[in-house]
Amino acid sequence: MTTVSNDQTANTVNLSEASRRQFLQKMLGLACVTGSASMLSSCALKSADNFVKTKSEPVNSRVLFNEGQMATLFAIGDAILPRTDTPSASEVNCHHFVQHQLLACHARDEQQACVEIVAQIDKSSVDKLNKPFALLIPAQQQALLTQLEKGQGFTDQQQGQFSLLKALIIFGYFTSEAGATQALNYQAVPGGFKGSIPCDENTKSWGSIDYY
Amino acid sequence: MTDELYILQSSEVYDAIVVGSGISGGWAAKEFCEHGLNTLMIERGRVVKHREDYIGEGKGPWEFPNRSKVNNLLVEQQHKIQKHCYAFTDATKHFFGNDRDLPYTTEEGKPFHWIRGNQLGGKSLLWHRQSYRLSDFDFAANKADGHGNDWPIRSKDINDWYSYVEKHAGISGSKENLPQLPDSEFLPPFEMSVPEQEIQKRFAQHYPDRPMIMGRAAHLTKPTQLHMQQGRVQCQARNECQKGCSFGAYFSTQSSTLPAAAQTNNLSIAPNSVVHSLIYDEKTKRVKGVRVIDNDDLSTREYYAKVVFLCASTLGSTQILLNTKTKSFPNGLANSSGVLGHYLMDHNYGAGAGGRLDGFENEYYSGRRPTGLYMPNFRFKPSRYSKKYVRGFSFGASAQRDNWQGMRYNQGVGADFKNKLTHPGGWSFGMYAQGEMLPRYENQVSLHPTKTDKWGMPLLHINCEWSKNEIDMMHDAADLAAEMLTKIGLKNVSSYTSYKDKPPGLAIHEVGTARMGHDPKDSVLNNYNQTHDVANLFVTDGASFCSTSTQNPSLTYMALTARAVDYCVKEMKNQRL
Numbered sequence A: 001m002t003t004v005s006n007d008q009t010a011n012t013v014n015l016s017e018a019s020r021r022q023f024l025q026k027m028l029g030l031a032c033v034t035g036s037a038s039m040l041s042s043c044a045l046k047s048a049d050n051f052v053k054t055k056s057e058p059v060n061s062r063v064l065f066n067e068g069q070m071a072t073l074f075a076i077g078d079a080i081l082p083r084t085d086t087p088s089a090s091e092v093n094c095h096h097f098v099q100h101q102l103l104a105c106h107a108r109d110e111q112q113a114c115v116e117i118v119a120q121i122d123k124s125s126v127d128k129l130n131k132p133f134a135l136l137i138p139a140q141q142q143a144l145l146t147q148l149e150k151g152q153g154f155t156d157q158q159q160g161q162f163s164l165l166k167a168l169i170i171f172g173y174f175t176s177e178a179g180a181t182q183a184l185n186y187q188a189v190p191g192g193f194k195g196s197i198p199c200d201e202n203t204k205s206w207g208s209i210d211y212y
Numbered sequence B: 001m002t003d004e005l006y007i008l009q010s011s012e013v014y015d016a017i018v019v020g021s022g023i024s025g026g027w028a029a030k031e032f033c034e035h036g037l038n039t040l041m042i043e044r045g046r047v048v049k050h051r052e053d054y055i056g057e058g059k060g061p062w063e064f065p066n067r068s069k070v071n072n073l074l075v076e077q078q079h080k081i082q083k084h085c086y087a088f089t090d091a092t093k094h095f096f097g098n099d100r101d102l103p104y105t106t107e108e109g110k111p112f113h114w115i116r117g118n119q120l121g122g123k124s125l126l127w128h129r130q131s132y133r134l135s136d137f138d139f140a141a142n143k144a145d146g147h148g149n150d151w152p153i154r155s156k157d158i159n160d161w162y163s164y165v166e167k168h169a170g171i172s173g174s175k176e177n178l179p180q181l182p183d184s185e186f187l188p189p190f191e192m193s194v195p196e197q198e199i200q201k202r203f204a205q206h207y208p209d210r211p212m213i214m215g216r217a218a219h220l221t222k223p224t225q226l227h228m229q230q231g232r233v234q235c236q237a238r239n240e241c242q243k244g245c246s247f248g249a250y251f252s253t254q255s256s257t258l259p260a261a262a263q264t265n266n267l268s269i270a271p272n273s274v275v276h277s278l279i280y281d282e283k284t285k286r287v288k289g290v291r292v293i294d295n296d297d298l299s300t301r302e303y304y305a306k307v308v309f310l311c312a313s314t315l316g317s318t319q320i321l322l323n324t325k326t327k328s329f330p331n332g333l334a335n336s337s338g339v340l341g342h343y344l345m346d347h348n349y350g351a352g353a354g355g356r357l358d359g360f361e362n363e364y365y366s367g368r369r370p371t372g373l374y375m376p377n378f379r380f381k382p383s384r385y386s387k388k389y390v391r392g393f394s395f396g397a398s399a400q401r402d403n404w405q406g407m408r409y410n411q412g413v414g415a416d417f418k419n420k421l422t423h424p425g426g427w428s429f430g431m432y433a434q435g436e437m438l439p440r441y442e443n444q445v446s447l448h449p450t451k452t453d454k455w456g457m458p459l460l461h462i463n464c465e466w467s468k469n470e471i472d473m474m475h476d477a478a479d480l481a482a483e484m485l486t487k488i489g490l491k492n493v494s495s496y497t498s499y500k501d502k503p504p505g506l507a508i509h510e511v512g513t514a515r516m517g518h519d520p521k522d523s524v525l526n527n528y529n530q531t532h533d534v535a536n537l538f539v540t541d542g543a544s545f546c547s548t549s550t551q552n553p554s555l556t557y558m559a560l561t562a563r564a565v566d567y568c569v570k571e572m573k574n575q576r577l
Helices: A007-011 A017-034 A042-053 A067-080 A094-105 A108-129 A138-150 A156-174 A177-183 B023-034 B072-078 B141-145 B155-169 B194-206 B225-229 B253-263 B314-322 B415-421 B468-487 B554-573
Strands: A194-198 B013-019 B039-042 B267-270 B273-281 B286-294 B300-310 B351-357 B363-366 B373-375 B393-401 B427-435 B444-452 B458-463 B491-497 B537-539
Touching (some): A067 A094, A067 A156, A094 A108, A094 A156, A108 A138, A156 A177, A194 B194, B013 B023, B023 B300, B023 B554, B039 B300, B155 B253, B155 B554, B194 B373, B273 B300, B273 B314, B300 B314, B300 B554, B314 B444, B314 B458, B351 B468, B393 B468, B468 B491
Parallel strands (some): B300 B537
Antiparallel strands (some): A194 B363, B273 B286, B286 B300, B351 B427, B373 B393, B393 B427, B444 B458
8 A cells, every 4th residue: 555645734834923823813803893703702713723824825826815805715614514513614724725726726717706706795795784704693694695595686697606616615625634534434445345234314425435 | 576577778589579568468468478488568658566656546635735636737738638537636647648748639620539548557557447248249240230341250259268368357247148248257246236226127127128237347346366366355445446456456457467477587578668660671571679769868779579569559559550661561561451540439428317216315335336337238230220320339327325526516505504415315327328439431540741749759640530320329328318217217317418528539448540350451450460461460459449349348458469469379389470
């Protein structure tokens, strides 16, 4: 067998303590200004910490999302895939994965579509609820994204853009180690194929699949 | 195996040179070596060592920066063609050719996707491992309906050789006694899921002439002593075969024929050796060896042998013949017939259908089965042809439960949605056609008049397209698949054709261009894959095919090659060669 090397580490950089503090202050600052500390539960703080520590190195050091948009993307991911008994999207760093993957493997029009819809979601939030999307409570975030999926107050094009972004977030989640092995059931070496195994409502899907 | 196998310079006259190390080349080398002949295998690419060079094997998607996808820039610059192959991922890309270094041209408006595997082991590392015998209906098809030339062999000529290679390679499958799809020497078949068994039953009930069977694949479901001697163990059902398999559970050169050949101590391998042309002696009318250009530094060298087997892939072997221009063969060696390069074929995968299957919520499967179900061609003789076109198609098929890959496009956000994504969804069943392509003179390759690659080889110019017959067939396959799935009770059945997006080549079953035949005037090879024109020159890969049949071709490469070596060795021993 080949030795498993962790290629992912090549893709992470350690930000300085100063940048880390800067980020947290920014997030806290936003929260204080609007008077809503609800999003910054201890869990969110931990996620934010994680966010900084494992920040991906974008391809060619280009970035697609500015910091505000990244905060929105962070929140979109967690609204779609919140923490349950398994990690949330942001806890497996989906937001940075999305940026990395768009730059590395997607066409320019798809990159643009994702940037546009992230900005649009935040704008809609401010227009309708007077708050940035990242600072809405989860129920409000999910309601807004549901309206978007149903096309209520959003265009067909925006629905399409969101579908692309959501699919990429979900791809990022279930191909992450925690997504594939905790949220799903991962079999590296199944040992053979069985055509029938018992299955009930608690049976997890296989996280190990043929082609990702 | 040791590094002593590998050579660079040699003035030795080998008993046999085998050009290529894929499925055909591996078999040729093994057979020559086991007959006691001093054999040189020539491979244009690098050495890939069993196990240690399978660098993508066993990794989770999270261990790849792009989660198994290949970087845009790399695709754009080096894999513009290879990216179209379903198996091209970040974990396998090193076994695919570099399109930047391996250019070819195509006729305007007629794309052809030439998938390459230029390394020791060739495409035997990358193949899909489906293994089916041809039947007498296949060998007789050209004669029966007048398209192409008659295969100069029938089942009786090759069946023993099928058995011989099957026992060594290890083919899983079920005995079915079908007239159009002869049984092989089988290891146990992979299991069907319970819904697949149900679908099989319904097909038997509604379409008794269209059985749905388990796909036959070169996987060790239950290894024999012979397989264990090769260092191979049982298939673990990972279905990550194209990354390389350290269990040796699927047949590849590395897992199966190379260890057998090396064990004889009669094998040498010249890697990184791009064969430019054959050395032909006008006086003796025989080939003496090959001219080689070094893959890395472009220096030249020659290797010599008493016989030469071209197993360099369908288009690779033909390119070498075309590029060997001599006084008596100004249009390519062994091309007195003028058909060298013509009758290029592939399979057409451009149609299918799928639907939903109610129930079976308490059924699931474990492991990733490396094969699917298979419906053999039921239009296997002229009396069964459609009125609209000739020949037929088989179907690949499988049932599966939905997972996040499909469900992520459904509406939903939040904990409930996440919960749905993490549990198996409903069952779907799909069928995918694999249609026969007619041998047509117009579908052909030639050498580009001016352009050359970095080794100085004239580029291949490919002029090939689906004809009306293939297109009509795909529409019929789509309609029939939908009709059948509806009849057996599937819901939300929909069908498609995709031949417009899938040009020839992409099935990676390219065959023809140096076909066998009875008549030296309209074929390149005789009934033993020996060129009509040059007695000590053989071509045993896909180039030799007279028709595609509907079956995957690789098992027939193996059988034809082993048979040709046996014939060649006998001829040599009897001083006729």
